Each structure stands twice: as C-alpha cells, then as structure tokens.
Amino acid sequence: MKFVHTSDWQIGRTFGFVNDETQGALQAQRVEVVRRIGHLARQQGAKHVLVAGDIYEHETPTERTLYQPMERMREFADVHWHLIPGNHDANTPEGVWARLVREGGVPANVHLHCQPGPVQIDEAENVWLLPAVLQRRHVLADLTAYMDTAPTPPGAVRIGLAHGSVVNFGNNEEAQHNPLAIDRAQKAGLSYLGLGDWHGFCQINERTCYSGTPEIDNFDIGRGGGGETLVVDIQGATAPPLIERHKTGHYMWQKLGDVTLTSAEDIYALDARVRGIAPDNAGAVLVWLTVSGMLGVEDMALYESLITRRLRAAVACLRLSGTPQLNAGLDDLDCFGPAGAVRRAAETLLAQAQNGGAEGAVATEALQRLFLFWNESKGQAA
Known part of the structure; x- marks a missing residue:
C-alpha cells in the first residue's frame, strides 16, 4: 500500500x-x-x-x-x-x-x-x-x-x-x-x-x-x-x-537575521548573499533580515540603489527590518554647494541630527532623504 x-x-x-x-x-x-x-x-x-x-x-x-x-x-x-x-x-x-x-x-x-x-x-x-x-x-x-x-x-x-x-x-x-x-x-x-x-x-x-x-x-x-x-x-x-x-513547494523563505552594513563591500556582499539563495530563480525567494550599521553618503546611495530597489525587484519579497544610519559631516555638505537654500537646510538638519534624541532621529532621516534626492536629481540631469 x-x-x-x-x-x-x-x-x-x-x-x-x-x-x-x-x-x-x-x-x-x-x-x-x-x-x-x-x-x-x-x-x-x-x-x-x-x-x-x-x-x-x-x-x-x-x-x-x-x-x-x-x-x-x-x-x-x-x-x-x-x-x-x-x-x-x-x-x-x-x-x-x-x-x-x-x-x-x-x-x-x-x-x-x-x-x-x-x-x-x-x-x-x-x-x-x-x-x-x-x-x-x-x-x-x-x-x-x-x-x-x-x-x-x-x-x-x-x-x-x-x-x-x-x-x-x-x-x-x-x-x-x-x-x-x-x-x-x-x-x-x-x-x-x-x-x-x-x-x-x-x-x-x-x-x-x-x-x-x-x-x-x-x-x-x-x-x-x-x-x-x-x-x-x-x-x-x-x-x-x-x-x-x-x-513540492515553489517558494523559498529565508530569515537571515541581523546584518550590519558599514561599507560598500558589505552592501555588495549582502546582495550576493541573497541572490545566491537561488541563483537561477530569484523570483521564488522571500527574505527577511534586520539591517543596521552606519554608511557614508555614497554608500547610502549605493544601498538604496542596489538593495532597496534592484534586489527588492529581483526577489519575490525583501522584508527589511531597520535601516542603516547615515554617517555625514560638514565635508559631505559640499555636494550641495557653498551656499543656497538647500545647503542651509542641510546644515540645519545636520546640527539637529548631531543633537540626538527623537528630533535628531527625524532630522537624520530627513538629511538622508535629502542626500539621496540630490544624488538622484544630478543623475537625471546628466
């Protein structure tokens, strides 16, 4: 039987x-x-x-x-x-x-x-x-x-x-x-x-x-x-x-735990790790991970592009808990030029971010969005 x-x-x-x-x-x-x-x-x-x-x-x-x-x-x-x-x-x-x-x-x-x-x-x-x-x-x-x-x-x-x-x-x-x-x-x-x-x-x-x-x-x-x-x-x-x-299952579910990102190498390694779960069938993969760490302005832009956009589009589901924090200083504000409204807004946000607390967290996120938007607008203009 x-x-x-x-x-x-x-x-x-x-x-x-x-x-x-x-x-x-x-x-x-x-x-x-x-x-x-x-x-x-x-x-x-x-x-x-x-x-x-x-x-x-x-x-x-x-x-x-x-x-x-x-x-x-x-x-x-x-x-x-x-x-x-x-x-x-x-x-x-x-x-x-x-x-x-x-x-x-x-x-x-x-x-x-x-x-x-x-x-x-x-x-x-x-x-x-x-x-x-x-x-x-x-x-x-x-x-x-x-x-x-x-x-x-x-x-x-x-x-x-x-x-x-x-x-x-x-x-x-x-x-x-x-x-x-x-x-x-x-x-x-x-x-x-x-x-x-x-x-x-x-x-x-x-x-x-x-x-x-x-x-x-x-x-x-x-x-x-x-x-x-x-x-x-x-x-x-x-x-x-x-x-x-x-x-008999079609989808693969993977819980990867905590991932700390501090450099471009870490970001590329995360991308390769997720794509390596099913190299020939990424669309059947669901991944959940917790992201933390500190990234500079250029690395944050790379994270947004490579992980939250391209990798998220490649797999069936990319569930991200947490996010890396922006590590920016006065030198990074030079990308906005020496003066102007955007530069002044970035300086204000940076000062608030450095003060910490709840308002500092909001300011950090706003500054991060400003950097990313600025980089994207330059790319579109080019």
Missing part, C-alpha cells in the same frame, strides 16, 4: 507584509501545489492522497477559494483524495464542509471524512482509514483515542489521520489544544499515523509523522524545513512504513 501524506494547504491564506502582486502569487502557489501533489501521486504509483486537515485557511472562504482545490483534485480522477477537517476549517454546522456538501461540487474522487470511525479505502489491500474529526477549532480531548478499540478485519492495514498537537511536542499556547497521544500508533495498532498542524516535516516516531505544509508559508517554519509532501509505502500491517520526503 503506497499513499501520499500531506496537510496544511491553507488555501486562501493572506500575507500582510507583501504587496498585492506578491500576495496574489503566493496565494496562487498554495492552489497550484495541489496539482503538484497529484502528479507526485501518479509518478509514485500511489492511488490515495491523505490530507490531514487545514485544507482551507478559514471556515468561510469565498466561492472561488472554496472550489479551487476541488477543481485541482478533479483533474486527477485516478487518484482518491481523503480530506479531514483541521483547526482552521473545523467541521462546524455552518462551516466549509457543510457548505461543500450542501452546494455540491465535490468530485467523485474526493472523499470528505467528517465523522470518526474506520473506513475501508482499499478493498484489495484490506486498508482502513481511521480519521479523527475536529468539530470545532479547539478541543481538550484526544480525538484519536477511539482508534485504540476501533474494529477492523484481521490483518487489516490501519492508517490514522489526525490534526493536532502531539503531547509534549510543542511548548507554545497553540500546542495545548487538540492534544494527541505520542504513542497512539502503538496503542491503536496503526501501521501509520499521518498528522497535520505542524507546518514543517517532523517524524515523531517510526509510525507517526507530520508532513508539514507542501508550500512554505512563513519565515519561522520550525525544525525540519517545509514545502514537502510525504510518500509512504506500507509492505504489511505490521511492517514499519517506508517514508520518503519529496519537495
């Missing part, structure tokens, strides 16, 4: 730190990854795809968002897709699953498992799926507990599917909800327990795995990486599963 395990598609997710163009591109890839998963299943000879919850980001998606994943799965009529609710799309009375059933449009090869209990998904191989079903976003009970005594025929391959937090695995507030026993696969005699909720791949034990989201969606994806889908091969009811990780 070979099948695909995935979770946390989060169709309809929004990203508040990107522009509209990038927003649309990120959302589109969350839909298109469904097609890549279908191709993976075909290539691997897997007849079933098990999706461990959070297919949708919200319980009330727009009509277009509601049907987008359904239509992608419809394209793979030879593959059976098995879906369970997650904490983002719980099976509430007026939620997304009730709406799909009421309005129709669920392809024949897509199976919505909205009730707990063993379901035979492959008669020839005697394979039974045991879904855990969230009826609301947060519960305190372990919804996989019923699997311990759920009846299946002798010799059956028992596969559990659940969405939640393995006890003692996480330490944040979210990890206290929807608890799952760490030894559920052993206690319930499961050949495999496929989990959703954690967005990075993580193998809890020999028979229990979080698949992670197939398309990375944040800079803090956690241990194990992300953007992957699992192919699981079970040779028999008691045999240990063979688990393979396959890359």
Whole structure:
C-alpha cells in the first residue's frame, strides 16, 4: 500500500507584509501545489492522497477559494483524495464542509471524512482509514483515542489521520489544544499515523509523522524545513512504513537575521548573499533580515540603489527590518554647494541630527532623504 501524506494547504491564506502582486502569487502557489501533489501521486504509483486537515485557511472562504482545490483534485480522477477537517476549517454546522456538501461540487474522487470511525479505502489491500474529526477549532480531548478499540478485519492495514498537537511536542499556547497521544500508533495498532498542524516535516516516531505544509508559508517554519509532501509505502500491517520526503513547494523563505552594513563591500556582499539563495530563480525567494550599521553618503546611495530597489525587484519579497544610519559631516555638505537654500537646510538638519534624541532621529532621516534626492536629481540631469 503506497499513499501520499500531506496537510496544511491553507488555501486562501493572506500575507500582510507583501504587496498585492506578491500576495496574489503566493496565494496562487498554495492552489497550484495541489496539482503538484497529484502528479507526485501518479509518478509514485500511489492511488490515495491523505490530507490531514487545514485544507482551507478559514471556515468561510469565498466561492472561488472554496472550489479551487476541488477543481485541482478533479483533474486527477485516478487518484482518491481523503480530506479531514483541521483547526482552521473545523467541521462546524455552518462551516466549509457543510457548505461543500450542501452546494455540491465535490468530485467523485474526493472523499470528505467528517465523522470518526474506520473506513475501508482499499478493498484489495484490506486498508482502513481511521480519521479523527475536529468539530470545532479547539478541543481538550484526544480525538484519536477511539482508534485504540476501533474494529477492523484481521490483518487489516490501519492508517490514522489526525490534526493536532502531539503531547509534549510543542511548548507554545497553540500546542495545548487538540492534544494527541505520542504513542497512539502503538496503542491503536496503526501501521501509520499521518498528522497535520505542524507546518514543517517532523517524524515523531517510526509510525507517526507530520508532513508539514507542501508550500512554505512563513519565515519561522520550525525544525525540519517545509514545502514537502510525504510518500509512504506500507509492505504489511505490521511492517514499519517506508517514508520518503519529496519537495513540492515553489517558494523559498529565508530569515537571515541581523546584518550590519558599514561599507560598500558589505552592501555588495549582502546582495550576493541573497541572490545566491537561488541563483537561477530569484523570483521564488522571500527574505527577511534586520539591517543596521552606519554608511557614508555614497554608500547610502549605493544601498538604496542596489538593495532597496534592484534586489527588492529581483526577489519575490525583501522584508527589511531597520535601516542603516547615515554617517555625514560638514565635508559631505559640499555636494550641495557653498551656499543656497538647500545647503542651509542641510546644515540645519545636520546640527539637529548631531543633537540626538527623537528630533535628531527625524532630522537624520530627513538629511538622508535629502542626500539621496540630490544624488538622484544630478543623475537625471546628466
């Protein structure tokens, strides 16, 4: 029995730190990854795809968002897709699953498992799926507990599917909800327990795995990486599963931490570092870094040109926290000429900047803008 395990598609997710163009591109890839998963299943000879919850980001998606994943799965009529609710799309009375059933449009090869209990998904191989079903976003009970005594025929391959937090695995507030026993696969005699909720791949034990989201969606994806889908091969009811990780994500998210810039060499090095993440596909890179340091007038102009304009245009998203400070003195004001209104304004700003404090910070930024504007205007005139 070979099948695909995935979770946390989060169709309809929004990203508040990107522009509209990038927003649309990120959302589109969350839909298109469904097609890549279908191709993976075909290539691997897997007849079933098990999706461990959070297919949708919200319980009330727009009509277009509601049907987008359904239509992608419809394209793979030879593959059976098995879906369970997650904490983002719980099976509430007026939620997304009730709406799909009421309005129709669920392809024949897509199976919505909205009730707990063993379901035979492959008669020839005697394979039974045991879904855990969230009826609301947060519960305190372990919804996989019923699997311990759920009846299946002798010799059956028992596969559990659940969405939640393995006890003692996480330490944040979210990890206290929807608890799952760490030894559920052993206690319930499961050949495999496929989990959703954690967005990075993580193998809890020999028979229990979080698949992670197939398309990375944040800079803090956690241990194990992300953007992957699992192919699981079970040779028999008691045999240990063979688990393979396959890359399905399009975008690469990199959090580079703190970068201090003090010279042109530092600026060129930062540019090369970001472009080196994917030399042949910079448009698929999202980077977040914190910038600090002191730059002279010419180096600040280089930073604005090379980093905040050209590099930002090269990658999908360049998220900059902080900014280098301008290191300017009286000699630098000579670029404005010996006299005139601009020179006098620059002298006033420099004096205020050197005084420090809140007004000094504003003056420093204003002086920086003045230098950059002056340099740009000279370039345009030339």
